[in-house]
Amino acid sequence: MTNSPSSRKSQLLSSPESGLISRFLLDGRNNELNHQNALAAAQAEHQRVREAAIRVYELHELREEHQRLLELERKEQERLRAEAAIVEEERRLRELKAKTVPKLPPEPVPEPPKKVEPVPVQQPVAAKPQEPIKQNLFQTKQQPAPAATTPQVNGFLGAQTKPATSNLFASPTTAPKVENRLEPTKLTTPAAQPPAAQIPMARPPAQKNALADRYVEIHKELKKLRQVLQAEAKVPGSPLKGKMGTYRREIRVSIGQLTAGKGANAQPIAKITMALTDALTGKVPSAPIEVSRFTVRPREPAAGAANNDTTLPSLFIYLLNICAKGIINQFINECSANPKAADPIGVFTAHIFSQKEFQWRGASLIDILMAKFRVVCPVLFGLRGSDKTERGRQAIGWKKDGPGYITEQTHNDRMTGLGTGFASISLRDFSKTSKENPYKPVNYWQALASIVNSPPNETSNTQYVVLRAMIEGHEQRFLTFYGSAAIAALRLALVEFPKKAPANAAAAQSLRAMVELLRTEGLVLS
Numbered sequence: 001m002t003n004s005p006s007s008r009k010s011q012l013l014s015s016p017e018s019g020l021i022s023r024f025l026l027d028g029r030n031n032e033l034n035h036q037n038a039l040a041a042a043q044a045e046h047q048r049v050r051e052a053a054i055r056v057y058e059l060h061e062l063r064e065e066h067q068r069l070l071e072l073e074r075k076e077q078e079r080l081r082a083e084a085a086i087v088e089e090e091r092r093l094r095e096l097k098a099k100t101v102p103k104l105p106p107e108p109v110p111e112p113p114k115k116v117e118p119v120p121v122q123q124p125v126a127a128k129p130q131e132p133i134k135q136n137l138f139q140t141k142q143q144p145a146p147a148a149t150t151p152q153v154n155g156f157l158g159a160q161t162k163p164a165t166s167n168l169f170a171s172p173t174t175a176p177k178v179e180n181r182l183e184p185t186k187l188t189t190p191a192a193q194p195p196a197a198q199i200p201m202a203r204p205p206a207q208k209n210a211l212a213d214r215y216v217e218i219h220k221e222l223k224k225l226r227q228v229l230q231a232e233a234k235v236p237g238s239p240l241k242g243k244m245g246t247y248r249r250e251i252r253v254s255i256g257q258l259t260a261g262k263g264a265n266a267q268p269i270a271k272i273t274m275a276l277t278d279a280l281t282g283k284v285p286s287a288p289i290e291v292s293r294f295t296v297r298p299r300e301p302a303a304g305a306a307n308n309d310t311t312l313p314s315l316f317i318y319l320l321n322i323c324a325k326g327i328i329n330q331f332i333n334e335c336s337a338n339p340k341a342a343d344p345i346g347v348f349t350a351h352i353f354s355q356k357e358f359q360w361r362g363a364s365l366i367d368i369l370m371a372k373f374r375v376v377c378p379v380l381f382g383l384r385g386s387d388k389t390e391r392g393r394q395a396i397g398w399k400k401d402g403p404g405y406i407t408e409q410t411h412n413d414r415m416t417g418l419g420t421g422f423a424s425i426s427l428r429d430f431s432k433t434s435k436e437n438p439y440k441p442v443n444y445w446q447a448l449a450s451i452v453n454s455p456p457n458e459t460s461n462t463q464y465v466v467l468r469a470m471i472e473g474h475e476q477r478f479l480t481f482y483g484s485a486a487i488a489a490l491r492l493a494l495v496e497f498p499k500k501a502p503a504n505a506a507a508a509q510s511l512r513a514m515v516e517l518l519r520t521e522g523l524v525l526s
Contacts, residue, residue, distance in 0.1 A: 209381070209382060209383065211296065211381065212374055212378065212381040212382065212383060214296050215296070215367070215370055215371040215373075215374035215375075215381070216371070216374060216375070218293070218294050218295075218296070218367060218368065218371035219371040219372065219374065219375050221293045221294060222294065222317075222321045222368065222371065225289065225314060225317060225318055225321070226318060226321065228314075229244060229286070229314060229315065229318050230244075233245065239284055239285045239286070240284065240286060240315065243284045244284075244315065244318070247275040247278070247279070247284075247315075247319055247322075248319070248322050250271050250272070250275055251271075251272050251275055251319060251322050251323055251326060252322065252326050254267075254268035254269070254271045254272050255268070255272070255323070255326035255327060255329075255330055255345075255348070256326070256330065258330065258344045258345055258348055259341075259344055260340070260341070260343065260344050261344075264344075265344060265347075265348060268348075269348060269351065269352075272323065272352065273352075273355075275319055276316060276319055276320070276323075276352075276358060277357070279313055279315040279316040279318075279319050280312070280313060280316045280357065280358070282313060284315060285313075286313045286314045286315035286316075286318075287313075287314050288311035288312065288313060288314065289311055289312065289313075289314040289317060290310055290311055291307075291310065291311060291312050291317070291360045291361075291365070292310070294317060294365065294367060294368055294371075295360070295363075295365070295367050296367050299360065299361040299362075299363060300361065301361055302361045302362025302363075303362075304362070305356075305359065305360075305361050305362040306356050306357045306359065307357075307359065307360050307361065308361055312360060317365075317368070320358070320365055320368050321368055323352060323369075324368050324369040324371075324372050325372060327345060327348075327349055327369060327421070328369075328372050328373070328376060328418070328421075330345050330421075331345060331417045331418050331420070331421030332376075332413075332414050332417045332418065333417070334417070335416070335417035335420050335421055336413035336414065336416040336417040337413075339416075339420040339469070339472065339473050340473070342417075342420045342421045342423070342424040343424055345421065345424065346421070346424030346425045346428060347428075349366075349369065349424075349425050349438075350425065350428045350430075350437070350438060350439075353365065353366040353369070353438035353439070354430075354435040354436060354437070354438050355435075356435075363436075364436075364438035364439075366438045366439050369425075370439070373418065373422060375397065376397050376399075376414070376418060377397050377414075377415060377418040377419070377422070377466065378395060378396055378397045379396055379397070379415075379450075379451060379460075379462055379463050379466050380418075380419075380422055380447045380450070380451075380466065381447070381450065382450035382451075383395050383396065384396070384454055384458045384459075384460065384463070385460060386460060387408075387460050387461050387462055392460070393405060396460060396462045396463075397415075397462075398411050398462075399411065399414065411462070412461075412462075412465050412507070415462055415465045415466050415469065416465055416466075416468075416469045417469070418466070418469070419465070419466040419467070419468070419469025419470045420469040420470070420472070420473065420474075422444075422447065422470060423444060423469070423470045423471075423473075423474040423477075424474070425439050426439050426440070426441055426443045426444035426447070427441055427444055427474055427477040427478060427481065429477070429480070441478075441481045441482075444470070444478070445482070445489075447470070448467070448470065448489060448493060451463050451466065451467050451493075451497075452467070452489075452492055452493050452496075452497045454500070455500075456500040459497075459500050459501055459502065459505070460502075460505075461501075461502070461505045461506065461507050461508075464497075464498070464501060464505055464507035464508045464510070464511060465507045467493060467497070467511065468507060468510055468511055468514065471490065471493060471494070471514065472514065475490065475518065475523070478490070487523070487525070490518075490523075490525055491525040491526065493511070494511050494512070494514050494515050494518075494525055495512075495515060495525055495526045497511070498511045498512050
């Protein structure tokens with residue numbers, strides 16, 4: 001009975017789905033009331049989902065705002081820390097500025113006169129034929145000095161023969177033989193003595209640096225001229241306004257373009273020559289100025305000279321000064337790392353200062369350039385000083401950098417460029433031209449002698465740096481001019497002089513290394 005159709009039907013109707021089915025099967029399922037109930041239920045569900053979404057969005061916004069505030073707080077903390085660090089550094093800087101370092105006491109003054117006392121004692125040694133070269137070629141007390149120096153230069157150079165010069169770099173046995181042949185000539189004929197050896201080294205202190213002091217005065221006069229012309233160029237309606245600055249820039253740029261190679265410098269030299277010519281001929285008018293203010297010695301009018309008046313246009317002197325400054329800067333910036341770059345600059349210098357139209361009373365105005373050399377590299381003119389003291393650094397041209405000094409490496413680089421630049425100017429060969437050499441090789445000899453003749457207690461690392469720069473790459477020209485005397489001078493500079501060096505003079509070791517380098521090229525010095 002339980003499985004009868006009527007019982008199964010009753011079970012179906014009593015199941016949970018019976019209500020749904022029954023309602024679905026009802027005839028009133030599509031009436032308005034059912035639809036309204038369904039819409040109300042759907043709207044309630046929609047509202048619930050919407051409110052839940054809004055709550056999630058608002059929570060996300062709060063979290064984002066919280067993160068933004070945290071980021072702002074972090075940035076403010078970083079700013080405060082940075083400001084605190086700046087304040088701390090300023091405080092330290094003020095404390096350092098407030099501190100002072102006591103200066104060293106001045107060096108003893110009575111010592112310099114004692115340095116020349118041993119020199120007269122060596123005078124009797126001149127009777128021996130080989131002593132002048134073996135001991136010290138530059139010692140002038142051993143030889144009588146003639147009254148005039150210019151004829152001695154010509155006499156010495158005239159005594160040189162090509163075989164003696166060409167054999168200087170020959171086999172090791174050749175060089176000593178040449179020296180032995182020339183020694184008697186030096187003892188019997190004063191004219192064959194090298195020019196620098198004829199200049200008394202034991203001069204009174206008041207006259208010892210007369211030339212160097214005069215160069216300092218010329219440098220001061222050039223500064224005054226620059227200030228006057230710069231002020232005049234700012235005056236409305238002045239003929240210098242605009243033109244002077246244009247010439248200055250053209251000269252600086254053109255000197256910076258100098259390079260090696262035949263004909264490579266024709267255009268830069270032409271621009272500089274044009275600027276100097278415009279200033280000299282009055283194309284750009286400027287007030288006349290006495291030229292004797294910028295020369296070492298007074299000059300008398302010379303026959304056939306292009307400029308014999310007592311004055312020249314001030315703009316011309318100013319532009320020559322700009323040329324000199326550009327030459328010095330090129331030596332410093334280009335020639336410390338590349339000494340070969342000094343040669344085209346030396347050629348340009350010789351060309352400009354040997355032009356007759358740019359000379360005064362038959363001689364060049366290269367004193368303007370040498371005045372700048374005197375300021376930046378005093379050791380070339382016989383000045384000495386310690387690398388370790390304030391007074392010594394001022395004496396040898398150690399450049400300042402703010403309240404202190406530039407580094408030792410930077411200083412050595414400057415001295416290297418200036419030393420090789422000085423050699424490139426003073427060792428130029430004018431034998432194949434009708435022009436007169438504006439700065440003759442005798443000046444190179446004198447600079448070399450002023451360094452090598454330094455007493456042991458007055459040598460400095462700067463001297464060894466400059467000496468190496470003067471010699472390296474210029475040995476052949478030196479030998480061409482002075483022959484066997486140059487060999488003896490190189491022996492003294494590269495073998496004997498480094499023995500006077502302080503223990504910490506690294507540059508002295510490099511001079512000793514040059515001896516071995518020259519040996520490989522055929523010149524034996526030791």
